[in-house]
């Protein structure tokens with residue numbers, strides 16, 4: 001192929017526009033032999049919190065008609081172990097792939113503490129802030145659903161780090177564009193959208209919810225139209241604001257054509273999550289399909305397609 005797939009975004013150079021989404025690729029080590037993330041644009045780690053977390057009671061994953069529900073509950077090794085053990089391994093194996101660490105907290109202070117610690121490490125290229133986490137002090141409302149919380153988390157982390165800060169927004173709000181604007185005003189260098197949508201599956205024979213927690217987050221092909229609409233809406237809003245903040249499209253991307261939908265809606269990069277559970281090599285295949293599309297259509301660089309659906 002030999003095509004140049006490089007995407008410049010947030011001052012970084014991505015060797016191709018496909019990244020693996022947080023929580024669906026662990027710390028890069030679980031699938032490395034089958035899908036080395038070094039061939040991708042980047043790895044977004046599982047969300048890291050200050051303390052180690054075991055997560056929610058099982059079962060934590062169940063398949064649905066066009067996707068899956070998960071209630072992992074931010075299970076992770078915790079900040080200390082991540083910095084001491086996981087991050088060095090990731091950096092050693094990353095090659096040209098960018099290392100993006102996804103962080104969260106249950107208070108603004110925790111976000112800032114974790115962000116500052118991770119952001120001071122040279123192995124890290126960018127931080128992704130998971131705003132889909134419940135704010136314990138504000139009655140467990142998601143940070144991402146409250147403009148003031150979004151502003152405090154993003155500006156708090158922004159002040160502590162020199163790296164690009166990506167705000168990962170939740171679609172579970174009335175107006176995602178206004179929350180995107182708050183994140184940008186607070187200093188976000190890019191926006192990732194979307195995280196999962198709330199859902200539930202009931203076991204009819206047992207007459208109770210399947211997941212241990214009852215509710216879970218819906219992901220996979222079922223949410224792609226929601227994600228594409230969010231990217232389109234936020235891109236449109238930014239054009240009106242005259243803001244030039246890149247968008248990373250996430251949600252139900254299983255093939256190159258799915259990724260193209262997001263790119264045409266306004267995404268500069270994409271992340272692949274649930275598709276890796278169906279086929280661990282999906283992210284690499286998607287990158288290849290995008291390159292083949294560009295070659296067939298005579299497009300010099302995939303970035304030339306970003307937002308083109310807005311011209312109609």
Ligand SMILES: Cc1cc2nc3c(=O)[nH]c(=O)nc-3n(C[C@H](O)[C@H](O)[C@H](O)COP(=O)(O)O)c2cc1C
Pocket residue numbers: 021022023024046047070072074102130168194195196218219220221223250251252253271272273274275
């Ligand atoms: C099993 C599982 C675990 C996830 N864990 C996280 C997480 O720790 N942090 C986060 O920001 N998003 C997490 N997500 C959300 C994904 O990163 C992504 O935003 C979402 O699944 C939509 O993309 P997809 O349809 O390609 O999976 C998780 C998703 C799944 C399926």
